[in-house]
Amino acid sequence: MQTVAVILTALVTIEHIYILWMEMFAWETAGKKTFANALPAELFKPTKGLAANQGLYNGFLVAGLLWSFLIENPEWSFNIRIFFLGCVAIAGIFGGLTASKKIFFVQALPAVSAILFVILAK
Secondary structure, eight states: OHHHHHHHHHHHHHHHHHHHHHHHHOIIIIIHHHTTTTSOGGGTTTTHHHHHHHHHHHHHHHHHHHHHHHOOSHHHHHHHHHHHHHHHHHHHHHHHHHTOHHHIIIIIHHHHHHHHHHHHHO
């Protein structure tokens, strides 16, 4: 269980590293490909600053998840990991309800799965 929990948490972290990169540094290229059906092409340039801000928030999620791997105290590591995975799950659920159902499956479901295995591994 512990191995699965670590792998799932790492995958959620890697996904958010990608989201950070796309929103902060590649909004007009990779972002345009990713959100082609959701946003007209002419809106990517004027929304670059907004996307970068969102990317920064994803960076905070990455920082928290990475931090959870570095904490030696098992109880604190567990608490921090659950908190940041919970933030990802809530953001994914909100995005799934308000922006695109796909966000639930791409963002919330992996985080919820990781939470489940982190809890089972405790």
